[in-house]
Amino acid sequence: MLEIREVSKSFGEKRALDKVSMTIADGTIYGLLGPNGAGKTTLIRIITGITMPDSGEALLDGKQVSLDMARRIGYLPEERGLYKKMRVGEQIQYFARLRGMSQQEAREETEWWLKRFEIETWKMKKIEELSKGMAQKVQFITTVIHRPQLLVLDEPFSGFDPVNALQIEEEIKRLNREGTTVILSTHDMESVETLCKEISLINQGRIVLQGNVEEIKNREKENLFEVTLLTAEGKKTEVLKKADGETNNEFLARISKEGEVTEFKEKLPSMNEIFIKTVS
Amino acid sequence: MSNIGLIIGHEYWTRVSKKSFIIITLLTPLLMIATMALPAWLMTRSDTEEKQIVVIDKSGMYGDLFVNDEVYTYIYSGGNIESERKNHSEVTGFLYISGDLTADSTAVTFYSDKQASAETVNHLRRTLNQRAEQQKIDASGIPELKEIMKSVKADISVRTVKFDESGKEQVTSAELAEIMGMLSAILIYMFILMYGSMVMQGVVQEKSNRIMEVMVASTRPFDLMTGKIIGVALVGLTQFFIWVVMLLISGSIIAVALGSHYGLNINPTDMMQAAESLQQNGMDTEILTAVLGYDFKKMLILFVLYFIGGYLLYSSLFAACGSAVDNETDTQQFTAPLTVFILFAMYAGIYATNHPDSQFTFWCSMIPFTSPVVMLVRLPFDVAWWEIVLSLAILVASFIGSTWVAAKIYRVGILMYGKKPSWKEIWKWVKYK
Incomplete structure (x- = not known):
């Protein structure tokens, strides 16, 4: 379990994080949302032990996170980077070894991942010979090669074509099923909807929205319904608002005067809408 | 556990295995030797191209001085520069001696179409110098002057112990x-x-x-x-x-x-x-x-x-x-x-x-x-x-x-x-x- 307790961090005059708290249970996929410059990267750097908070603490299984935990955490930063002159195989093994794997283990894991992504032929290629998308794939492998318990992914899908993005998504899901806790920082609300159970929305260094995705949607709903009516002019679908204090039956009775209701569904706001509404 | 060892290995091998490192390491000493040896080698190589020089001796004192050798061939002539230039268009240059060099050391000029090489000019100067010195010694009337001059020369080197x-x-x-x-x-x-x-x-x-x-x-x-x-x-x-x-x-x-x-x-x-x-x-x-x-x-x-x-x-x-x-x-x-x-x-x-x-x-x-x-x-x-x-x-x-x-x-x-x-x-x- 990862616990963030009242973490604050300032850079000079600027307050990047202001008493941010969250609890991330083992085995979940947790969404970290927020506009650019909200403080997500700072929070991620505190979670990964790269920077220390001014006050508050980040605890992984009850212990203060530090660089000594590097081997339990896998971090994919938003700004990707690899040693351009190194070969793919060497590169992956180097990162595996930096995070505590033995030479033997590192070699075996590298082979396994290259095979899994069907890119064994890249092994001897230098990073600079790869396309951006190919390099991203290698970068993903370097992030998960040491089988971390906590995976922190900052915009993991950017730079991938739809096919590869789907493959990465499947891998994230698989790792999660096998017990890896995932923190997903992204602007891609669609992937938040499909992957995340819980989220925190940060704006200007503060948490402005937090909790279970379904609960948040229900909380943020605006009594909108998607209704399909069969009228004299034909079939039409529209979004209608239920009046305050009106029950569903009363609402249904009111709209059925216009025609026969063939479909009636409450319209929950998308994460995208919630994001825009909350942040702006 | 510290990763310093791993990082040292990585930093070392990525640099040493680079082609540029190997080439520079092997070539630098060769280049250094070459930059030192090349001028020395060039100095030892003298110009072997044959040169013809027309000597116009107005003083009449140096008629026997210049002797043909492998490189230099001399043509004696009594005319003036303008006429000789017409007669000899292929020669390296014209050495014009206007008077007695023991009296006037500047009474000699070398004319050429192309810039005369330092080697050629030096060769002519050395030859004339030797003759002029000998003439001065003869004129002094002291027969052993040459030996005397040699004996008074000092060449001191300080040994450091x-x-x-x-x-x-x-x-x-x-x-x-x-x-x-x-x-x-x-x-x-x-x-x-x-x-x-x-x-x-x-x-x-x-x-x-x-x-x-x-x-x-x-x-x-x-x-x-x-x-x-x-x-x-x-x-x-x-x-x-x-x-x-x-x-x-x-x-x-x-x-x-x-x-x-x-x-x-x-x-x-x-x-x-x-x-x-x-x-x-x-x-x-x-x-x-x-x-x-x-x-x-x-x-x-x-x-x-x-x-x-x-x-x-x-x-x-x-x-x-x-x-x-x-x-x-x-x-x-x-x-x-x-x-x-x-x-x-x-x-x-x-x-x-x-x-x-x-x-x-x-x-x-x-x-x-x-x-x-x-x-x-x-x-x-x-x-x-x-x-x-x-x-x-x-x-x-x-x-x-x-x-x-x-x-x-x-x-x-x-x-x-x-x-x-x-x-x-x-x-x-x-x-x-």
């Missing part, structure tokens, strides 16, 4: 000491500058490649910095030892080749014998004895120690500079003071070759920023052991200090992108806890 610790005399050469000191000083200066900036480039590249964030999430910044510094130092030492080995091999090859060339029996393992042989050839044995009396082993060990010390001091600061900026063009602002220190060390070293025992030189060989260069210059002039030990101790203490400060700057700097920090901000980084 140093008393060693046991009071025994030891032949030395001040020139040799100077050369050896200067050579190692230049080498150490080059190495510190070269490998110091290599460390800095490495840091800047990791930053601009954006690999830094992944790295610092995997290992401590201190490990990353020291791993890189040590890795690059090993690259430098590897290069240095390859050069030493190449030098030794080519040295013995040259010795053997010279020996067979002069028909001498030079055995590289028995250099004293070689010295004797060379003496028969008219070479100054004393320099050779001095070379042999020179303590190369001590010099080599101290060179390596001072290189490591000076390198660690400077490269940690170079690493800090690299961490403060995003791209290589911005590094200048921060490296300028370092470059000034290194340059100052170089100038102090040049000064020290002429004043090895001055107060200024002594202090420069203690100050860690200059001691690696200056102490190496002083070494051949016999430095007391306590001075060497003290200067090395100061050097070690300072690089520990500089690494500590650099690590603090580095730790903050590597994750800073965008605006270039000011000196004030960097000082703040040092004070962060």
Whole structure:
């Protein structure tokens, strides 16, 4: 379990994080949302032990996170980077070894991942010979090669074509099923909807929205319904608002005067809408 | 567990296995030899192209002087330049002697269509000089003048003999000491500058490649910095030892080749014998004895120690500079003071070759920023052991200090992108806890 307790961090005059708290249970996929410059990267750097908070603490299984935990955490930063002159195989093994794997283990894991992504032929290629998308794939492998318990992914899908993005998504899901806790920082609300159970929305260094995705949607709903009516002019679908204090039956009775209701569904706001509404 | 070992290995192998490293390591000594040998080789090659020179002797005194040889063919003529030019269009030039050269040494001119080569003019001048001198000697009326002049010529060379610790005399050469000191000083200066900036480039590249964030999430910044510094130092030492080995091999090859060339029996393992042989050839044995009396082993060990010390001091600061900026063009602002220190060390070293025992030189060989260069210059002039030990101790203490400060700057700097920090901000980084 990862616990963030009242973490604050300032850079000079600027307050990047202001008493941010969250609890991330083992085995979940947790969404970290927020506009650019909200403080997500700072929070991620505190979670990964790269920077220390001014006050508050980040605890992984009850212990203060530090660089000594590097081997339990896998971090994919938003700004990707690899040693351009190194070969793919060497590169992956180097990162595996930096995070505590033995030479033997590192070699075996590298082979396994290259095979899994069907890119064994890249092994001897230098990073600079790869396309951006190919390099991203290698970068993903370097992030998960040491089988971390906590995976922190900052915009993991950017730079991938739809096919590869789907493959990465499947891998994230698989790792999660096998017990890896995932923190997903992204602007891609669609992937938040499909992957995340819980989220925190940060704006200007503060948490402005937090909790279970379904609960948040229900909380943020605006009594909108998607209704399909069969009228004299034909079939039409529209979004209608239920009046305050009106029950569903009363609402249904009111709209059925216009025609026969063939479909009636409450319209929950998308994460995208919630994001825009909350942040702006 | 620390990752320093892994990082050293990575930094070392990625550099040593580069094609450019192998090529530069192998080619540099060859290039150096070539730049030294080429002018010498060119000097030995005289122009063998045949030259025709028309001699117009108005004085009538030098008619028999110029004798045809392999290169020069002379045509005597009594006409004037204009008419001779029409007659001889293919010749190299015209030597016009207008009067008695013992009376007027400027009474000779060489005309040509193309710029006359220095070699040709010198050859003519030498020939005329000899004749004019001989004429003057003859005119003096003293028959043995030539012998007298030879006997009054003085050629003095000062032998330098140093008393060693046991009071025994030891032949030395001040020139040799100077050369050896200067050579190692230049080498150490080059190495510190070269490998110091290599460390800095490495840091800047990791930053601009954006690999830094992944790295610092995997290992401590201190490990990353020291791993890189040590890795690059090993690259430098590897290069240095390859050069030493190449030098030794080519040295013995040259010795053997010279020996067979002069028909001498030079055995590289028995250099004293070689010295004797060379003496028969008219070479100054004393320099050779001095070379042999020179303590190369001590010099080599101290060179390596001072290189490591000076390198660690400077490269940690170079690493800090690299961490403060995003791209290589911005590094200048921060490296300028370092470059000034290194340059100052170089100038102090040049000064020290002429004043090895001055107060200024002594202090420069203690100050860690200059001691690696200056102490190496002083070494051949016999430095007391306590001075060497003290200067090395100061050097070690300072690089520990500089690494500590650099690590603090580095730790903050590597994750800073965008605006270039000011000196004030960097000082703040040092004070962060």
